[in-house]
Amino acid sequence: MLSAVLASPSRLLLVVILTSFHLPYARSTSTLQNITVDDTVGSTTGGFQIVYSPPGVWSPGQNCTTCEAGVDKSKALDGTWHDVSYISDNPPPAPITATLQFEGQGNRKTGVAVYAFCIITRAFSNPNGNSDMSFQIDGKDAGTFELAPNGDSTYQYNFPVFSSGVLPSGTHTLTLTVGHMGGDSSLALLDYFVFTYVYIPNSSAGGQPR
Numbered sequence: 001m002l003s004a005v006l007a008s009p010s011r012l013l014l015v016v017i018l019t020s021f022h023l024p025y026a027r028s029t030s031t032l033q034n035i036t037v038d039d040t041v042g043s044t045t046g047g048f049q050i051v052y053s054p055p056g057v058w059s060p061g062q063n064c065t066t067c068e069a070g071v072d073k074s075k076a077l078d079g080t081w082h083d084v085s086y087i088s089d090n091p092p093p094a095p096i097t098a099t100l101q102f103e104g105q106g107n108r109k110t111g112v113a114v115y116a117f118c119i120i121t122r123a124f125s126n127p128n129g130n131s132d133m134s135f136q137i138d139g140k141d142a143g144t145f146e147l148a149p150n151g152d153s154t155y156q157y158n159f160p161v162f163s164s165g166v167l168p169s170g171t172h173t174l175t176l177t178v179g180h181m182g183g184d185s186s187l188a189l190l191d192y193f194v195f196t197y198v199y200i201p202n203s204s205a206g207g208q209p210r
Contacts, residue, residue, distance in 0.1 A: 032112065033199045037100055038192050040080035050082075050193065051099045054092055058084045061189060068127035069189055071119055075157045081119055082190045086132070086179025096178040096188075102195045103171035112196045114174050116162040119189035123153040132186035135162045136175045158191070 035043050040060060042049040052058040059066075061083040062073055073079045084096055102114065114137070121129040131147040145161040162176070174195075178188040 030198045030200050032196055034194050034196050035102070036077070036192055036194050037102075038078045038080060039082045039098075039190050041078055048100065048102055050190075052082065053097045053099070054094045057092055057096055058082045058098070069119075069121065069155075069187070071155060071189060072157075075155075076119060077117075077158075077192045080191075082188075084178055084188050084190075085127070086183070086186045086188075088179070088183060088185045091179070091181060098176045098178075098190055099173060100193050100195075101171065101173045112198055113167060114162075114164045114172065114193065114195040115160060116174070116176055116193050117191050118159050118161045119191055120147065120156045120159045120161075121153060121187075121189075122147065122150045124149045124151050127187050128185055129153075130184055130186045131161070131188070132179050132183055133161060133188060134177045134180065136177070137164060137167070138173055139175075142174075
């Protein structure tokens with residue numbers, strides 16, 4: 001259960017730092033760079049966007065008048081998040097997913113790692129704070145995040161729910177799936193994805209990322 005591994009953003013940062021020492025193509029002139037992909041506006045670098053499915057199931061939380069989650073807009077990245085509930089006794093006709101395809105541009109050697117961050121509550125009701133997510137990379141199972149309610153109705157922000165570890169260079173697709181057939185009802189409040197790549201300043205291709 002990933003919640004036992006990634007308990008705080010500071011531990012996630014440690015994972016990123018340690019990962020850099022095991023990159024087979026890292027050089028002394030290389031640096032790790034991050035691209036943050038917001039749930040709504042996407043990324044300022046590269047124009048990466050998250051795709052939600054099925055259509056109309058996810059709600060932009062900051063504009064939702066029927067959503068039960070009482071998120072503090074000022075604590076969400078860019079003041080936005082996406083809200084969805086998997087209802088066990090009325091499951092959707094297709095899996096509830098959020099998908100990001102990421103790739104390098106110019107001298108960005110991508111495929112180092114990818115992360116998912118959510119807003120978490122562990123309330124029993126209004127909303128039901130049960131977390132049940134699974135993750136696939138390039139169509140293959142890559143991990144799960146499960147966190148049962150305990151009655152704590154506060155909200156935790158920038159909460160890491162997935163870390164891929166080292167990936168080969170190239171184009172990749174990360175898919176977050178909320179709930180599963182036969183499982184309990186669950187909530188997801190997606191804030192943003194981050195993917196990390198190696199930037200090589202003296203490469204002949206591309207320019208300095210911004």
